[in-house]
Amino acid sequence: MLIIPAENSVNWRKPPWVTLGLMMACLLIFLFYQGDDDRKMRVALEQYLDTDLLALEAPAYEDYLERQIRFEDNTGRVRDLERFESLRRDNERLWQAVTLLTDREFYRYLQDNAGLIWAPADRRYWQEYRSTIEQQWLSRISAYQLGLVPAELSLSTLVTYQFLHGGWGHIIGNLVFLFLLGFTVEKALGPGRFLLAYLLCGALSGLVFTGFSMGSTTPLVGASGSISGLMGMYVAIYGLQKIRFFVFLGVYFNYFRAPALAILPVWLGKEIYDYWFAGATGIAYMAHAGGLLAGAALVWLFGKTWLQVKQEFFEPEPEEQDAQFTAEYARAMNSLAQLEFDQARRQFEALREQYPERPVLLEHLYQLAKLRPDQPAYHQRAREYMEQLLAGRQPEKMIAIWQEYLGKGESYRPLAADDHNRVLFASLRHQDMKTAEKAFERLRKSASPEVVEEACRLMIAEFEKQQMATKARHYRQFLHGDNHSPA
Template sequence: MLIIPAENAVNWKRPPWVTLGLMLACVLVFLFYQGGDSRKLEQAVELYVDAGLPGLEGPAYEEYLQRQIRFQGEEERVFELRRYQKLREEGEAFWLSASLLMDRDFYQYLQQNSDVIWTPTERTHWLEQRTVIEEAYIQQLSAQKLGLIPAKLSLSSLITYQFLHGGWGHIIGNLVFLFLLGFTVEKALGPGRYLLAYLACGALSGLVFTAFSLGSPVPLVGASGSISGLMGMYVAIYGLQKIRFFYFLGVYFNYFRAPALAILPVWLGKEIYDYWFSGATGVAYMAHAGGLLAGAGLVGLLGKSWLQVREEFFEPAEDERDDHFTAGYAQAMDSLGRMNFNLARQQFEALREQYPDRPILLEHLYHLAKLRPDLPEYLSRTRERMNDALSRRQPEQVVAVWQEYLREGESHHPLAAEDHNRVLFASLKQHDLKAAEKAFERLRGAGNPVLTTEACRLLAEEFEKLQMAPKARHYRQLLQAN
């Protein structure tokens, strides 16, 4: 069973650079650092065979597996025993030796019981040869140097193990999920916080794995714990909002919508169930469970402070917003064409709530209000258009709207002194003295002496600059009269 969130699409205009960088880092480490592991293992096997160690360890390995099955109930060891016996029957010397060399639990068992397994001579020979192989080759493998080994946990390994992988299938699978989840979480948190949260989830996942594998010499490698953390963060970011999920069951797949957090216990339950009942699959189920809890917990605990989701994250992408606007605008224009003005007004108002920066919507609402100049709505829309034009530095538009209102609506609901004063300033900015004087006359009639005196002074100064003495004298006389 596979369930992954599929709520968002990638916006390649703003690529998820940190996610892509993490993917690139994993690939480079796998190719150029881990690429030497196969050669080291070949050399180790060659020395192991030359030293005659398969003959010493082989019988001990079969007995070790049988003891694990018989006394400790580890039924998954049955598969390993059968695999070893098959390799021996088929004469696969290389893979037989590699299995013995790389089973770290078996090597630990040999170290603890070598004195009862072999004679003193055999034990001395084994210890000398095995120590050389371990120090020269096995301990130089990437998983041993930088992997997370519970028996010798270090702070650095909590980070480094996240960039190592066990093979092409392992790394490709992880990178696919890293991309599918990472670009959304990166968009929500921002690059810096996303990177720190990703690494923190991987570290916490490693600690949970260590807690369930105390003393184990088997190294953990891979980004799956960190990626599980992304899954936890993903659903915690959306909370109880319903989002889309993709699911795959055998040969059947489809999508469904559900509250995001409702899927978290499903994921956790699956990992815990697999840990107890799936046997030795080589999958670190408890690391996955730890990552899920770490991701959801970090967002839950720090989501109001350090891991605050960006406000614009929940907004639709620009192209989606454009598509939505185009569809809504077409519907409103269709209502206008059918002269259903009330419906058109409602549709334009709804669009304007979502797209307040689209001046065309205010223009339509203004013209609809102008159909009934006797209603107060025409006055309010006129003021909105004048203020909008001022904010866009369009003084000629301010004057044009004002003049239109004087013709259509002034007799019903007069403009205030402040409205005429704004028009006067807009007129002076574009050197339209005729409109400025007309606005001044309206301002005088509105009964605001403070604004009238200031406007009179401005007009007098403007006419003096233009050396229009009669006009300047007229407004100076009005100033003295006031």
């Protein structure tokens, strides 16, 4: 059974750089650092078979497994014993050697009991050649150098084991899940906090694994614990909100929606069940369970402090916003077509609150307010629309709205001096002196003397530049105290 969250899609305009970086780090380490592991193991196997250590260790291994089964009640080793006995009957020397070299607990058992197992001559022979193979080849394999060995736990390996993998199938599976979960959690937390939480989940997952494998010398490698942490963080971020999941069961697959946290006990139950009943599969089930709990716990404990979800995380993606805006805009336009003006106004106001950056919405609100020029809304919308047009570098349209308001709404609620001043400046920049004079007249009646004086100087300068001496003289007379309007 496979259940993975599928609530979000990747926004490639804001790529998940940390997630992609982690994937690239795992891949490069696998190719260039772990790439020599096969050669080291191959040479170790050749030397092991050439020195005929198999003849010494194979009987000891069968006795070792029987002791674990009989005296330690380790029923999980029954299958290992049956498999090894089958290899001996079929004279599969190579696979016997692989089994013996990779069972690290058996090697430690031999070190502790070599004097009891073999005669002195055989013991010296074993120690000479086995220690050489161990030191020159096996100890240099990546899993034994940087993997997490519960019997030799260290802070460094709690981090390094997360970047090692046991084969192509292992790394491809982990990278797929890292990408599917990582881009969402990175978007929610931000790059820095996401990276720290990812590594911390991996470390906590490793500690849980160590707690259930005390004294084991078998190394743990892989990003599965960290990725399980992402799964725990994912559902904890959404909480009880219903999100979409993908489910694969045998040949059946589909999508379903459920409260995010409801899936956490399902995941945990599966890992714990497999730990007790799946047998020896080589999968670190308790590391997965530890990662799930660690990820969820981090969000619950620190979700309002350093792991607080970014506010924009829950906002729709631009593509979704566009689709949502288009649908709601179409409904508002339909209300206009049905002449339901009050409903259309409410719809456009709601849209503007949600999408304040869409200039077309204020235009519609202005046109609706213009239907009742005696109402305060027309005065408010006209001023807002003029400011928006000026900010959008549409001075000609702003002037047209100003002139329209003078004809329809000025008698009810005059515009402020600032509105006339903006029109005056825009007219002068475009050398529209007729409109500039009209704006100056409105400004003269409502602005302070200092503002009027400055406006008058601008008018004089512009008329002189255009060699319109008569107009310039009239404004100069006005500037020097003549209170009559310039001709």
